Amino acid sequence: METISKLSLFVFFFSFVLIVPAFQANIGYLDEVLEGRKLESLRHARELFVTDTDDHIAEFNQHVRMALEGTNSTRRSLRKKHIGGRCLATNPIDRCWRCRPDWATDRKRLATCVKGFGRNTVGGKYGRIYVVTNPTDNDMVNPKPGTLRHAVIQKEPLWIIFARNMVITLKQELLVSSHKTIDGRGAQVHIAYGAGITVQFARNVIIHNLRIHDTISTSGGLIRDSVDHIGLRTTSDGDGVSVYGSTNVWIDHLSMSNCKDGLIDIIEGSTAITVSNNHMTRHNDVMLFGAHDDQPLDSIMQITVAFNHFGQGLIQRMPRCRWGFVHVVNNDYTHWIMYAIGGSHNPTIVSQGNRYIAPPNLAAKNVTHRIDAPESVWKDWTWVSEGDLLMNGAVFVPSGTPQNVKKYSRKDKIKVKPATYVTRLTRFAGALNCKVGKPC
Numbered sequence: 001m002e003t004i005s006k007l008s009l010f011v012f013f014f015s016f017v018l019i020v021p022a023f024q025a026n027i028g029y030l031d032e033v034l035e036g037r038k039l040e041s042l043r044h045a046r047e048l049f050v051t052d053t054d055d056h057i058a059e060f061n062q063h064v065r066m067a068l069e070g071t072n073s074t075r076r077s078l079r080k081k082h083i084g085g086r087c088l089a090t091n092p093i094d095r096c097w098r099c100r101p102d103w104a105t106d107r108k109r110l111a112t113c114v115k116g117f118g119r120n121t122v123g124g125k126y127g128r129i130y131v132v133t134n135p136t137d138n139d140m141v142n143p144k145p146g147t148l149r150h151a152v153i154q155k156e157p158l159w160i161i162f163a164r165n166m167v168i169t170l171k172q173e174l175l176v177s178s179h180k181t182i183d184g185r186g187a188q189v190h191i192a193y194g195a196g197i198t199v200q201f202a203r204n205v206i207i208h209n210l211r212i213h214d215t216i217s218t219s220g221g222l223i224r225d226s227v228d229h230i231g232l233r234t235t236s237d238g239d240g241v242s243v244y245g246s247t248n249v250w251i252d253h254l255s256m257s258n259c260k261d262g263l264i265d266i267i268e269g270s271t272a273i274t275v276s277n278n279h280m281t282r283h284n285d286v287m288l289f290g291a292h293d294d295q296p297l298d299s300i301m302q303i304t305v306a307f308n309h310f311g312q313g314l315i316q317r318m319p320r321c322r323w324g325f326v327h328v329v330n331n332d333y334t335h336w337i338m339y340a341i342g343g344s345h346n347p348t349i350v351s352q353g354n355r356y357i358a359p360p361n362l363a364a365k366n367v368t369h370r371i372d373a374p375e376s377v378w379k380d381w382t383w384v385s386e387g388d389l390l391m392n393g394a395v396f397v398p399s400g401t402p403q404n405v406k407k408y409s410r411k412d413k414i415k416v417k418p419a420t421y422v423t424r425l426t427r428f429a430g431a432l433n434c435k436v437g438k439p440c
Contacts, residue, residue, distance in 0.1 A: 048247050057329075060304065067091055098428075101439050116274035124160065129160075152174060154177070160182050184208060188211065190212075194216060209254070218236045247271055251275045253430065275305050280318075284315040293322060305331060310331065310336070321347035331354045342368070351386070352385075353421070353422065358391065379399050380401075
């Protein structure tokens with residue numbers, strides 16, 4: 001990794017002022033390398049677009065049913081002692097790995113467990129283990145080996161783990177390259193009091209078991225995003241996790257709160273994404289899926305939101321959607337102040353088996369909120385509620401033609417589990433305290 005001299009920095013900035021920068025996505029200048037990544041990401045996104053969403057939803061619901069009823073083939077192996085009894089991991093993602101005491105020596109099994117639109121995400125499964133030993137983040141251009149920043153910019157696939165508990169305060173946004181898993185199991189890892197995590201023009205990324213909170217907006221500047229490329233970044237928004245123009249991303253078992261902008265933003269043609277098992281608290285704009293009404297590229301966006309707990313101190317956007325298709329399934333919405341699910345510009349939202357507990361405020365009983373559109377327009381948007389539990393006066397206002405979300409295929413006609421199971425499915429949402437040698 002080369003060291004940039006003061007002279008070369010001067011030449012870079014002098015050249016920069018002679019061109020018209022492309023200020024988008026915190027990119028100061030969209031050079032040939034970034035333009036190439038952008039085009040490649042768009043190609044992957046189009047290849048991954050699922051045309052038969054009914055089959056996808058039915059398959060997901062089948063996995064949930066199997067996990068709850070214990071009909072899957074791993075039933076016996078999962079009946080390990082845990083919390084004084086049999087394994088309590090009841091959703092299909094967790095049952096795949098959490099009850100195994102060998103999770104620390106078989107970490108990459110996790111990559112086989114994702115469900116939903118992000119089901120083909122493998123992260124760094126085919127790479128070596130990289131151990132983060134140093135929590136500092138002092139050099140954006142030549143990050144020190146052993147730091148998280150050094151790990152995520154490598155070209156090779158990597159499964160990144162942590163040597164011990166640590167608080168990592170990022171000086172600038174962390175730019176994660178393709179084929180990476182950030183796996184916080186076995187340590188308490190906080191990304192806090194600095195910038196957040198950005199996945200931009202990348203694919204195959206797993207972000208797992210971290211505590212992300214109190215992130216801030218940072219000034220930008222020269223930041224290395226791979227071993228052979230340094231880019232100029234503008235001011236970051238302060239999102240906890242930002243996914244931009246990326247595919248096959250799985251965000252799982254994060255505890256998130258009090259970030260400067262959003263907790264999770266997924267925008268600009270990102271697709272094949274699952275957001276699962278997260279616990280979110282103390283925040284205003286929780287999740288944004290699609291940033292602009294004038295960005296039709298987001299029509300290929302397909303996201304699964306499953307087994308999350310939306311908890312205390314949340315206000316709105318769980319998520320807020322534009323364009324695209326969002327499957328919201330078996331989440332626990334115990335708190336909101338304004339609304340839970342919002343959208344504009346004709347997103348398709350399928351809500352199944354969620355529990356919605358409305359706040360006491362009579363003006364905030366609506367789960368749903370259509371933004372910047374009269375009823376004459378939004379009445380045609382397909383927003384469907386099936387098997388949801390609406391409590392304390394909660395109201396889900398459906399719209400559109402449910403037939404636009406195709407009926408389940410004959411082989412997968414399985415009724416979604418009702419929302420009465422949600423407390424079981426989400427009871428371990430958020431970062432886990434995994435101990436080596438014991439079920440997690």
